[in-house]
Amino acid sequence: MDPYEAPDLYRVDEMLDDEERQIRDTVRSFVSEKVMPVIEHHFDAGTFPKELIPEIGELGLLGANLEGYGCAGVSSTAYGLMMQELERGDSGVRSFVSVQGSLVMYPIHTFGSDEQKEQWLPAMATGEKIGCFGLTEPDHGSDPSGMETRAVADGDEFVLNGTKRWITNGSISHVAIVWAKLDGQVRGFLVETDRPGFTARDIPGKWSLRASVTSELIMEDVRIPKSNLLPKSDGLKSALMCLNSARFGIAFGAVGAAQACFDEALRYAKARTQFDKPLAAFQLVQNKLVWMVNEITKGQLLALRLGRMKDAGTVKHYQISLAKRNNVWMALESARKARDILGASGVTYEYHCGRHMANLESVYTYEGTHDIHALIVGQQITGSAAFA
Amino acid sequence: MKVVVCCKRVPPTDARIKVASDGSGIDEEGVQFVLNPYDEFAVEEAVKLKEAGKAEEVIVVGVGPADTAAVLKNALAMGADRAVLVKDDAGYRDPLSIARALADAIGAEEGVGLVLCGRQSVDQQSLAVGPMLATIAGMGCVMDVVKVEVGDGTASVHREAEGRSEDIEVKLPAVLTAQRGLNEPRYAKLKEILKAKKKPFAEREFDFGEPRATIEKLSPPPERQAGKIVGDGPGAVPELVKLLRDEAKVL
Numbered sequence: 001m002d003p004y005e006a007p008d009l010y011r012v013d014e015m016l017d018d019e020e021r022q023i024r025d026t027v028r029s030f031v032s033e034k035v036m037p038v039i040e041h042h043f044d045a046g047t048f049p050k051e052l053i054p055e056i057g058e059l060g061l062l063g064a065n066l067e068g069y070g071c072a073g074v075s076s077t078a079y080g081l082m083m084q085e086l087e088r089g090d091s092g093v094r095s096f097v098s099v100q101g102s103l104v105m106y107p108i109h110t111f112g113s114d115e116q117k118e119q120w121l122p123a124m125a126t127g128e129k130i131g132c133f134g135l136t137e138p139d140h141g142s143d144p145s146g147m148e149t150r151a152v153a154d155g156d157e158f159v160l161n162g163t164k165r166w167i168t169n170g171s172i173s174h175v176a177i178v179w180a181k182l183d184g185q186v187r188g189f190l191v192e193t194d195r196p197g198f199t200a201r202d203i204p205g206k207w208s209l210r211a212s213v214t215s216e217l218i219m220e221d222v223r224i225p226k227s228n229l230l231p232k233s234d235g236l237k238s239a240l241m242c243l244n245s246a247r248f249g250i251a252f253g254a255v256g257a258a259q260a261c262f263d264e265a266l267r268y269a270k271a272r273t274q275f276d277k278p279l280a281a282f283q284l285v286q287n288k289l290v291w292m293v294n295e296i297t298k299g300q301l302l303a304l305r306l307g308r309m310k311d312a313g314t315v316k317h318y319q320i321s322l323a324k325r326n327n328v329w330m331a332l333e334s335a336r337k338a339r340d341i342l343g344a345s346g347v348t349y350e351y352h353c354g355r356h357m358a359n360l361e362s363v364y365t366y367e368g369t370h371d372i373h374a375l376i377v378g379q380q381i382t383g384s385a386a387f388a
Numbered sequence: 389m390k391v392v393v394c395c396k397r398v399p400p401t402d403a404r405i406k407v408a409s410d411g412s413g414i415d416e417e418g419v420q421f422v423l424n425p426y427d428e429f430a431v432e433e434a435v436k437l438k439e440a441g442k443a444e445e446v447i448v449v450g451v452g453p454a455d456t457a458a459v460l461k462n463a464l465a466m467g468a469d470r471a472v473l474v475k476d477d478a479g480y481r482d483p484l485s486i487a488r489a490l491a492d493a494i495g496a497e498e499g500v501g502l503v504l505c506g507r508q509s510v511d512q513q514s515l516a517v518g519p520m521l522a523t524i525a526g527m528g529c530v531m532d533v534v535k536v537e538v539g540d541g542t543a544s545v546h547r548e549a550e551g552r553s554e555d556i557e558v559k560l561p562a563v564l565t566a567q568r569g570l571n572e573p574r575y576a577k578l579k580e581i582l583k584a585k586k587k588p589f590a591e592r593e594f595d596f597g598e599p600r601a602t603i604e605k606l607s608p609p610p611e612r613q614a615g616k617i618v619g620d621g622p623g624a625v626p627e628l629v630k631l632l633r634d635e636a637k638v639l
């Protein structure tokens with residue numbers, strides 16, 4: 001088993017309660033024992049480790065912060081820490097849990113009818129049923145308000161037409177939450193993936209997030225009963241609420257990826273000798289390691305404060321944006337620095353920093369790109385929207 | 389019957405351990421302690437006995453500083469019913485004193501049919517607490533068990549020893565120490581972690597008296613010497629043998 005010790009220079013650990021620590025440590029062990037041994041293979045093969053789903057469900061990681069319906073009901077901070085540990089393993093595994101929990105179970109829990117909740121949530125908490133979240137379209141990414149997917153009422157049914165692209169879990173899902181315009185207003189729909197007219201095709205040739213399924217969803221006259229509309233979904237803001245929940249998890253997740261890279265780089269730098277000295281004894285190498293631990297420490301504190309605000313019910317969307325933006329950026333930079341410190345070894349799958357580096361490029365873009373989050377924070381502090 | 393499991397907090401085996409500046413023990417700063425892995429086997433076995441209807445209650449007992457509570461809660465989250473913490477702030481406590489404190493706590497419980505311990509703690513590695521505890525409590529003891537079946541007033545256990553394996557029948561109550569291979573400890577489910585908070589958690593005092601043994605000085609193992617390549621191919625063998633005999637003195 002790969003040894004792993006998360007850097008924690010500021011003893012952020014002491015700011016957690018026993019329960020939060022226990023949840024983190026449980027997921028940390030799970031990742032060490034179950035994810036790490038298989039991840040290299042899956043990343044190389046470009047497959048998602050589906051065999052882990054039942055155990056992820058059994059542990060209670062799916063929709064962990066939701067109440068009832070078989071969900072664990074942990075705090076937001078504990079949910080974040082769980083994401084931190086999952087992403088220490090691989091961003092793809094964390095993405096799976098983010099999508100299932102924050103982008104599928106959360107909207108059903110928040111905008112769904114009682115029947116929809118009963119039908120989907122318990123089976124999703126165990127991982128028996130998988131879901132995906134279809135917002136992005138080929139021609140509408142950062143600006144989903146321009147979406148072209150339409151739902152039209154026809155008797156007891158809605159008829160959906162359109163294409164969603166870059167959809168995590170797409171081809172392994174039983175149901176898709178599809179965001180589409182109904183009479184000009186964005187609403188969320190539950191679309192079972194076995195309905196006639198629905199096709200999911202994986203996007204080939206990804207060099208990032210390889211251990212995650214990313215698909216295109218094509219809907220041609222897909223008919224769903226009217227009861228499949230998420231009744232309380234109300235405009236694009238409902239979709240953005242889901243994204244806020246997922247972005248919150250990413251702010252923590254990125255810390256985990258950065259910690260993994262730091263731990264690997266530090267171990268390597270201590271063990272590897274060049275010019276008769278360990279790499280760790282060179283000023284330039286220390287400067288890189290210090291940069292990493294410095295940014296990780298700030299990222300940990302940012303994430304924890306974000307968690308505490310979310311648990312207190314006071315968190316604002318721009319605070320989530322700031323943390324997602326900062327932490328993913330610092331994780332990506334940390335992965336690059338770790339890769340550098342590992343020299344040629346850093347370009348192989350035997351080490352993890354290269355895989356994290358490649359993954360984090362996707363994380364930098366999805367759930368609101370780095371720059372879109374700058375615009376969200378910018379709008380908050382200046383009062384001027386600069387999107388268009 | 390009730391089953392007691394003895395639990396200790398230890399540094400993780402892959403932690404970067406430093407000796408404290410005064411040489412009295414390890415530097416605990418920043419060490420994220422875990423439940424001793426062998427104790428985890430013991431907890432798992434106890435919980436399985438409960439699930440199989442062979443035990444009515446699983447009690448976890450730990451001796452150590454206040455943060456031992458965290459590993460006891462871990463055991464609760466794995467399925468134990470309640471926890472007892474014997475507070476002890478001494479950095480090092482000799483095995484006999486620990487065994488006495490455990491025996492005292494176990495003596496306060498009624499109907500204990502089985503006590504499970506890890507075979508050793510991964511930090512102290514004295515392998516002594518289990519058998520000492522059995523002696524003090526007047527119970528039978530089998531060490532290094534890899535299989536346990538509880539019958540009527542007895543347990544059939546299996547152990548692998550050097551060059552043989554043994555099937556042993558032991559009268560209950562008894563102390564068994566758990567060896568790797570006994571089972572595969574479960575992960576605590578998130579829901580169980582939340583539930584564990586509400587399970588009974590008691591603290592006890594124990595008068596340890598004067599320490600029986602103290603650590604005078606703790607040192608890391610000596611740095612390993614760099615290896616030496618003697619030569620290549622069969623031609624190098626005589627030189628290798630000579631060095632192994634005269635220098636390394638292993639032949």
Ligand SMILES: Cc1cc2nc3c(=O)[nH]c(=O)nc-3n(C[C@H](O)[C@H](O)[C@H](O)COP(=O)(O)OP(=O)(O)OC[C@H]3O[C@@H](n4cnc5c(N)ncnc54)[C@H](O)[C@@H]3O)c2cc1C
Nearest residue numbers: 133134135136141142166167168209362366367369371387
């Ligand atoms: C692996 C992966 C998984 C994904 N999973 C999902 C999923 O499950 N569900 C889902 O709905 N989507 C998913 N996405 C899509 C993701 O959310 C989009 O890629 C993201 O929103 C960006 O959209 P885009 O790719 O169309 O880029 P664009 O919006 O075309 O942006 C391209 C560049 O232009 C910049 N830009 C855009 N607008 C502005 C502006 N106004 N001012 C300045 N710069 C701007 C961006 O910052 C970016 O740098 C996934 C993406 C990836 C890579």
Ligand SMILES: Cc1cc2nc3c(=O)[nH]c(=O)nc-3n(C[C@H](O)[C@H](O)[C@H](O)COP(=O)(O)OP(=O)(O)OC[C@H]3O[C@@H](n4cnc5c(N)ncnc54)[C@H](O)[C@@H]3O)c2cc1C
Nearest residue numbers: 272273274275279282283284285340341342343344345347
């Ligand atoms: C795809 C690939 C193809 C290659 N092809 C060839 C080839 O055809 N022929 C060949 O001979 N080699 C080849 N190489 C090897 C390449 O030249 C080495 O990887 C490179 O010289 C770095 O050595 P290293 O990997 O051992 O890293 P290291 O030397 O161990 O360096 C690791 C890190 O420590 C830093 N570092 C090292 N010394 C110091 C110092 N004194 N002060 C501060 N920082 C320091 C480095 O900058 C780096 O960040 C190849 C490598 C790759 C990845």
